[in-house]
């Protein structure tokens with residue numbers, strides 16, 4: 270097959286330039302020419318040249334203005350600026366704007382051929398480096414996403430298949446199974462990877478602020494809106510937005526989200542102007558959305574739109590063969606982080622880990638390994654597992670329903686030595702209540718396999734308040 274010739278677009282109002290180059294170099298390159306900036310910009314999209322020779326002084330748009338416009342294009346061709354003697358003060362400006370070379374007129378054909386070859390060679394090298402870099406990013410991504418079980422292999426396969434598509438992906442799975450890692454992988458393996466990845470946790474942002482957070486607001490839209498602010502959708506333009514805990518999005522916002530999904534447009538809070546965005550949407554939830562639809566807490570049309578592809582992450586207890594791989598990965602991670610050298614665990618400990626039921630999934634395993642590394646002894650695993658297991662009540666036990674009364678109690682007072690010696694009724698009782706509350710929340714979370722929505726219902730507190738308490742009492746993270 271004959272290789273197509275490299276195509277060069279000459280943008281110059283002086284027709285001699287094009288004539289001289291075609292005469293001297295047409296055996297190696299194909300030349301097309303435009304006589305001013307506007308025509309040149311049009312020809313960039315119609316002719317798709319590999320390289321542009323751009324004159325600086327032209328009637329209408331100057332070469333520098335054309336270059337600024339070219340810079341707005343994705344993957345624009347390399348540009349060599351050409352200018353008459355005396356225009357050399359434009360050199361710095363051109364280089365700042367990203368021109369690859371600067372050549373002064375009059376030039377001879379051999380001289381310009383050397384410049385063209387140099388720029389093309391550098392551009393080829395850059396493309397090869399970019400390609401290698403992106404292959405490395407893919408490898409790195411998988412290096413931190415562990416799992417060789419059949420179920421996880423399938424998950425990885427689907428991620429690779431859909432990452433570079435525009436399909437909306439819904440990621441489902443229990444807490445701690447890796448939903449966020451999957452969302453980040455989908456972005457990382459897509460051609461949007463160099464653009465923003467923004468995460469919004471729909472359960473953690475108060476309902477009345479969520480709309481402003483997602484879609485932005487105009488100055489004066491509400492009390493305190495002193496200036497116009499862009500929302501996450503605008504900030505994520507060309508990139509990916511990850512809507513975590515989508516099941517907690519209020520109904521009135523669900524319809525606005527549907528509009529973004531269908532038309533890629535929305536209006537800021539308090540605004541009138543329609544804003545267009547190009548954003549890929551990925552969602553995650555551990556809620557039963559089908560049930561939420563039945564209870565009219567979730568729109569079915571949104572569900573079907575979000576759910577073009579669903580990725581289910583299996584709980585860790587269903588893939589014990591992944592446990593040793595995860596253990597090795599986390600040992601290495603925390604050895605590196607804390608400068609330790611605990612490289613493996615004994616077989617009895619590993620057996621114990623493989624047969625555990627992991628209510629907090631990979632996050633819980635990671636936290637345990639972190640503690641083992643920090644404390645440098647694997648035997649603590651027995652206590653960690655036992656204390657976690659003890660909290661699981663027999664399935665027939667009924668839960669005392671009570672209103673929590675500790676909103677005012679500062680949980681951190683638990684660690685305050687002075688509290689031991691005080692006779693303040695408020696402090697002493699407050700501390701006891703906080704201890705009881707922590708214990709009860711842990712029990713209910715274990716009972717519900719860390720289904721936080723179910724747990725909040727059983728505890729008769731709001732979901733958000735449960736999230737705060739889990740954080741405050743450090744129930745699933747070890748700082």
Ligand SMILES: Nc1ncnc2c1ncn2[C@@H]1O[C@H](COP(=O)(O)OP(=O)(O)OP(=O)(O)O)[C@@H](O)[C@H]1O
Nearest residue numbers: 413414415416443444445446447448449450631632
């Ligand atoms: N397959 C995996 N390989 C390596 N690390 C993992 C994997 N799955 C989860 N993790 C780690 O476990 C922790 C929890 O993962 P992640 O935050 O993605 O879970 P999640 O499903 O989003 O949980 P939640 O529903 O509670 O938000 C993270 O620190 C993550 O790095």
Ligand SMILES: [Mg+2]
Nearest residue numbers: 448449513553
């Ligand atoms: Mg998450």
